[in-house]
Amino acid sequence: MKKTGAFCRSLLHPRYWFTWLGLGILWLLVQLPYPVLMRLGANAGTLSRHFLKRRERITRRNIELCFPGIAESEIERMIAGNFASLGMALAETGIAWFWSDRAVKKLFEVSGMHHLQSAMKQKRGVMVIGVHFMSLELGGRISGLCQPMMAMYRPHNNRAMEWAQTKGRMRSNKAMIDRRDLRGMVHALKKGESVWFAPDQDYGPKGSVFAPLFAVEKAATTNGTFVLSRLANPAMLTIALIRNPDNYGYQLIIDPELENYPHSDEAAAAAYMNKVIESQILRAPEQYLWLHRRFKTRPPGEASLYV
Incomplete structure (x- = not known):
């Protein structure tokens, strides 16, 4: 379980100068008014498509796999x-x-x-299920402003970026928990904490375990929620x-507590959770992180879906 550590001089090593430069530029950028930021961001993202061809192919393939038969014009609109x-x-x-x-x-x-x-009044901890929408970082800040919580995450390999992202994420939340730290998550939940967990990658x-996700019959699905x-x-x-829809402002949507979760069947639990994930993605499919190779893991003997 991690909270923001003290800044140390080793983070000023030349290997991190480009990281600090990038963070400084980002800080300067967000001094602009919000509508200007959103227009600049949308234009920059559109431009990046010309340079991120591999990611564009992955995005297209994920959409084709999940929504077979949709028109090419709709695929293009989503991309x-x-x-x-x-x-x-x-x-x-x-x-x-x-x-x-x-x-x-x-x-x-x-x-x-x-x-x-x-859910919090039950005093048994709350597993907050999230998915990787593009606005994920802001979602964490906003969620914490409503109810400070803990969150699972993958530590960054760059120590300067790790310090910066942890400090940023802790502005309105309690702690970050390494996604491999099962004991830490269980301990937090048993203490009655709310812990954000994303089982969609x-x-x-x-x-x-393999379970259906949209039209893909065998999607590798973490058993973390089940455990x-x-x-x-x-x-x-x-x-x-x-x-x-107008790219101005956000809706934070909290759904009722999940019911009839299959606590005794791992395969059924994975299928159940993927249905939950589908319903979340369908709120705004174009805002989801389709750039991730969601179906890279295949059952033994099956060919890659990204060839």
């Missing part, structure tokens, strides 16, 4: 929206890390806060930050 969203996500990261609470609070509305409050074959539910018995609900 274009996804790359525009990618650019806006950079600006949103700067907002999440550098803006004041007062400024951030002007950007969003909340629906379903009573669902989280009701392909984390490799270890600790995964945590068995060990800590938390309440479980979903939370998502969705960018408004």
Whole structure:
């Protein structure tokens, strides 16, 4: 379990100068008015598509796999929206890390806060299920402003970036938990904490089972939610930050506690959770992180879906 550590002189080593330069530019960028930031971000994301051809292919393939039979014009619309969203996500990261609470609070509305409050009253911990929308960093900041919580994450390999992202994420939350730290997550949940957990990515074959996701019959799905539910018995609900259709402001949507989760069947639990993930993605498909190779892990003997 990690909180922001003290800044140390070793982070000023020349190997980190480009990192600090980039963070400085991001800080300067987010001094601009919000509407200007969103326009610049969308334009930058659209432009990046010309340079991120591999990511464009992955995005297209993921959409084709999940939604077979949709028109080429609809695929193109989703890809274009996804790359525009990618650019806006950079600006949103700067907002999440550098803006004041007062400024951030002007950007969003909340629906379903009573669902989280009701779950917390049970005193058995709350597993907050999230998915990787592009606005994820800002979603963490906003969620913490409503209810400070802990979150699972993957530590950054760059020590300067790790310090900066942890400091930014801790502006409104309690602690970050390494996604490999099962004991830490169980301990936090048993203490009655709310812990954000994202089971929507392909984390490799270890600790995964294959379950349907959209039209893909065998998607490697982490068994983390199943294991945590068995060990800590938390309440479980979903939370998502969705960018408004006009790209101005956000809706933080908290759904009721999940019901009828199959606590005794790992395969059924994975299929159940993927249905939950599908319903979240369909709130705003163009804002989802399709650039990730979601289906890279295949059952033994099956060919890659990205050839």
